[in-house]
Amino acid sequence: MPATRPLPGPLALAFVAVLVGGAFAGLLAEAASDPSGAAGAFDAYLGRIVRFTLWQAALSTLLSVAPAILVARALSRHPSFPGRSLILGLFAVPLGLPAIVAALGVLALWGRAGLFAPLMAWLSGGDWPGIYGLAGILVAHVFFNLPLAARLLLEALEAVPLDHWRLSAQLGMGARASFRLIEWPAMRAALPGVAALVFMLCVTSFTIVLMLGGGPAATTLEVAIYQALRFDFDPARAVALTLVQVALTVAAVAAMARLGASPTGEASLALAPRRYDRPSPAGTALDAVLIAAAVLFVAGPMAATVVAGLEADLGRLATEARVRDAAATSLLLAAAAATLSAALSLALVAMRRRLETARSSSRAGLLARLLEWAAGNGALFVLVVPPTVIGAGWFILLLRAARASAAAPARVAAATAVRAMPFAARATRPAYDAAAARHDRLAAQLGIAGWARLRLIDWPVLRRPLFTALAFAMALSLGDLGVIALFGSESVRTLPYLLMERMGSYRTQDAAGLALMLGALCLALMAAANRLGRERA
Amino acid sequence: MSGTDVRLEDVRFSYGGGAEMRFDLAVPASAIVALMGPSGSGKSTLLNLVAGFETPSSGSVAIGGADVSALPPAQRPVSMVFQENNLFGHLDVAANVGLGRSPSLRLTPQDREDVLAALARVGLAGKEKRLPRELSGGERQRVALARVLVRDRPVLLLDEPFASLGPALRADMLDLLRDLHDERRMTVLIATHQPEDARAIAQTIVFLEEGRVAVTGPTGLFFGPDRPEAFARYVGGKAAGMPG
Numbered sequence: 001m002p003a004t005r006p007l008p009g010p011l012a013l014a015f016v017a018v019l020v021g022g023a024f025a026g027l028l029a030e031a032a033s034d035p036s037g038a039a040g041a042f043d044a045y046l047g048r049i050v051r052f053t054l055w056q057a058a059l060s061t062l063l064s065v066a067p068a069i070l071v072a073r074a075l076s077r078h079p080s081f082p083g084r085s086l087i088l089g090l091f092a093v094p095l096g097l098p099a100i101v102a103a104l105g106v107l108a109l110w111g112r113a114g115l116f117a118p119l120m121a122w123l124s125g126g127d128w129p130g131i132y133g134l135a136g137i138l139v140a141h142v143f144f145n146l147p148l149a150a151r152l153l154l155e156a157l158e159a160v161p162l163d164h165w166r167l168s169a170q171l172g173m174g175a176r177a178s179f180r181l182i183e184w185p186a187m188r189a190a191l192p193g194v195a196a197l198v199f200m201l202c203v204t205s206f207t208i209v210l211m212l213g214g215g216p217a218a219t220t221l222e223v224a225i226y227q228a229l230r231f232d233f234d235p236a237r238a239v240a241l242t243l244v245q246v247a248l249t250v251a252a253v254a255a256m257a258r259l260g261a262s263p264t265g266e267a268s269l270a271l272a273p274r275r276y277d278r279p280s281p282a283g284t285a286l287d288a289v290l291i292a293a294a295v296l297f298v299a300g301p302m303a304a305t306v307v308a309g310l311e312a313d314l315g316r317l318a319t320e321a322r323v324r325d326a327a328a329t330s331l332l333l334a335a336a337a338a339t340l341s342a343a344l345s346l347a348l349v350a351m352r353r354r355l356e357t358a359r360s361s362s363r364a365g366l367l368a369r370l371l372e373w374a375a376g377n378g379a380l381f382v383l384v385v386p387p388t389v390i391g392a393g394w395f396i397l398l399l400r401a402a403r404a405s406a407a408a409p410a411r412v413a414a415a416t417a418v419r420a421m422p423f424a425a426r427a428t429r430p431a432y433d434a435a436a437a438r439h440d441r442l443a444a445q446l447g448i449a450g451w452a453r454l455r456l457i458d459w460p461v462l463r464r465p466l467f468t469a470l471a472f473a474m475a476l477s478l479g480d481l482g483v484i485a486l487f488g489s490e491s492v493r494t495l496p497y498l499l500m501e502r503m504g505s506y507r508t509q510d511a512a513g514l515a516l517m518l519g520a521l522c523l524a525l526m527a528a529a530n531r532l533g534r535e536r537a
Numbered sequence: 538m539s540g541t542d543v544r545l546e547d548v549r550f551s552y553g554g555g556a557e558m559r560f561d562l563a564v565p566a567s568a569i570v571a572l573m574g575p576s577g578s579g580k581s582t583l584l585n586l587v588a589g590f591e592t593p594s595s596g597s598v599a600i601g602g603a604d605v606s607a608l609p610p611a612q613r614p615v616s617m618v619f620q621e622n623n624l625f626g627h628l629d630v631a632a633n634v635g636l637g638r639s640p641s642l643r644l645t646p647q648d649r650e651d652v653l654a655a656l657a658r659v660g661l662a663g664k665e666k667r668l669p670r671e672l673s674g675g676e677r678q679r680v681a682l683a684r685v686l687v688r689d690r691p692v693l694l695l696d697e698p699f700a701s702l703g704p705a706l707r708a709d710m711l712d713l714l715r716d717l718h719d720e721r722r723m724t725v726l727i728a729t730h731q732p733e734d735a736r737a738i739a740q741t742i743v744f745l746e747e748g749r750v751a752v753t754g755p756t757g758l759f760f761g762p763d764r765p766e767a768f769a770r771y772v773g774g775k776a777a778g779m780p781g
Contacts, residue, residue, distance in 0.1 A: 161621075161622035162622075163619045163621070163622035163623065164620070164622060164625065166590055166610070166617070167623070168590070168640070169590070169609065169610040169611060169637075170588060170589075170610040170611055170615070170617060171611060171614070171636050171640040171688075172611030172612070172640045173611075173636075173640035174640070174641065176641065177640050177641035179641070180641070181625065181628070181636070181640075181642070182625070185625070185627045190625075276590060276609075276610060278609065411600075428702065470556075495564075521692065
């Protein structure tokens with residue numbers, strides 16, 4: 001193979017390292033100057049926060065994954081019925097929906113002034129305080145993660161070879177035997193990875209907890225870090241909390257790695273394999289109820305968002321200068337972050353693959369192996385570091401340099417880009433590795449390398465996953481609140497930040513309208529990018 | 538247990554949007570018939586129609602004189618062996634064979650004994666506890682044949698069962714299949730691309746083209762001087778030991 005020594009991979013790693021390292025440097029420097037807060041952070045309150053963080057994540061995981069098993073099985077048992085692909089499409093929507101929009105949707109249904117408030121007041125025989133605290137957090141987390149888990153488990157079920165369904169039909173397995181012998185083993189293999197992913201997402205959940213939880217009784221570490229910085233301005237305490245958070249997430253990631261299989265998330269559910277069993281009428285009815293319940297649960301907050309949003313004065317909002325500015329800022333930042341994120345992940349994915357191939361063909365040095373590990377897991381690694389911390393670290397670093405507002409947009413873009421990188425990498429890596437395995441030798445033999453290879457060989461194959469990555473990263477950045485919540489100011493204001501402001505000043509209708517706009521924007525982007533990627537593919 | 542005859546009468550079938558296939562075929566009880574023909578000619582489809590994995594749009598499939606066209610796969614007197622994926626990866630060899638006796642794996646002591654006997658019969662004694670991934674490709678197909686033995690149905694369908702095995706291994710498997718046929722006398726339909734396979738085991742060759750039975754005849758005819766022209770075109774120069 002030609003000994004090209006491409007730079008993008010190491011550069012991408014260095015970028016991530018500087019970003020994360022700089023953040024920690026900033027926090028540590030600040031903490032060192034006044035360490036009292038750090039020691040003070042380890043109090044009973046911290047214990048309560050840690051317990052709540054783990055408790056809500058565990059409950060959310062259980063409530064998302066257990067029903068998802070039943071829903072995935074129901075969908076798998078009926079590989080073709082009218083509306084099935086629509087339902088799968090619906091289940092993909094929460095992935096692209098900003099957390100802040102979902103939180104508002106949940107409030108529009110179950111909040112004090114929500115659609116169900118009269119019913120709940122009547123049921124509880126008094127005043128309905130609205131769904132805040134643990135219940136609210138759980139509903140929102142399940143809204144996000146039940147469809148995700150159901151899709152991933154369905155993917156596992158649909159990976160069962162067609163011949164196995166044939167065998168099961170020929171051998172005469174009933175519903176129970178095929179669950180025990182085929183469906184459950186297939187799902188069980190995917191279950192640890194799915195549960196770990198959901199748990200991880202819930203442990204690091206920020207926006208949902210900030211909006212629906214809050215209060216000392218329902219605060220997670222991530223929100224406590226934010227509060228320490230934004231309201232108490234106690235960097236030492238933030239550093240201490242961050243260390244606990246990092247330790248917690250490292251433990252979660254380690255458990256995830258031990259449990260095996262990190263789900264690829266690239267579900268290709270377009271074509272369901274045929275099944276040869278014929279569920280009984282009772283079984284079919286039960287499946288229908290299960291699927292309908294899941295659909296209602298997922299569609300409810302979305303419908304409420306639309307209903308509440310349409311009641312707002314959308315015309316006025318759309319022409320308001322602040323809204324326009326915020327939208328423009330959001331789009332610009334998201335586009336920059338998404339491009340950066342896709343480029344970073346592609347560079348890392350390519351480097352990992354190259355190092356892996358090199359390792360199998362020769363004895364690689366320790367450095368090469370370390371680099372390979374970093375490139376492969378760097379993406380996951382970033383999930384360990386809360387975006388709030390990256391934001392906060394740089395905030396303080398620049399504050400010490402007396403330039404707190406310097407290059408704020410660039411910092412927001414960089415921090416969100418890195419935040420979105422794990423998802424971008426997850427979308428590109430399988431396709432890249434598969435393409436590399438197929439083409440590497442041929443390309444080497446024909447001498448196709450460098451730019452020509454990217455253009456002729458890799459781009460056609462990778463275009464679609466890259467667009468998916470781009471769409472993901474962009475939707476994620478558009479809806480992000482974790483970074484902007486710290487950096488946001490008069491000069492840099494994104495749509496989610498504006499939304500928070502309006503909620504803070506009790507302009508609920510405005511907030512609902514903005515949520516509708518933001519949600520629609522994210523979903524439109526997602527759909528457009530999906531289509532772009534699919535063309536000529 | 539001995540075989541029963543298999544009869545397809547004016548069976549019509551098409552995959553959504555594809556050209557209509559039409560099969561007429563009569564296989565006498567206990568015969569071994571090789572289905573040959575180019576890819577897409579309908580070999581697998583024909584087997585799937587007999588097994589019940591596909592439903593004809595018209596015509597009838599009869600096994601042992603009884604019309605089975607409306608029966609679900611499990612109720613047909615048929616066992617089928619695929620090219621791969623015959624075994625469940627998380628179940629050990631004995632369990633995979635046991636499924637042939639009870640689809641929910643509720644096995645009596647007698648069943649377990651039969652499973653062990655069947656495994657010994659196909660040359661896998663002592664490997665009951667292995668998982669499929671710990672077996673070679675040939676051994677996995679032997680497990681599939683052991684399951685056929687404990688299932689004990691009068692008709693055996695094989696869809697390119699040995700296509701991913703090397704020549705020596707394939708010859709072994711054909712020998713085993715012939716021995717099992719000598720003992721059980723089941724009716725065998727085997728789809729294959731290899732003329733040697735057909736020549737080694739089948740009395741009759743059914744040659745398919747474009748979703749129809751083009752020629753049916755004794756194996757000798759296909760390897761003699763008067764071989765059908767379409768078959769000659771299909772095998773080209775690749776048939777080992779072909780005269781002329």
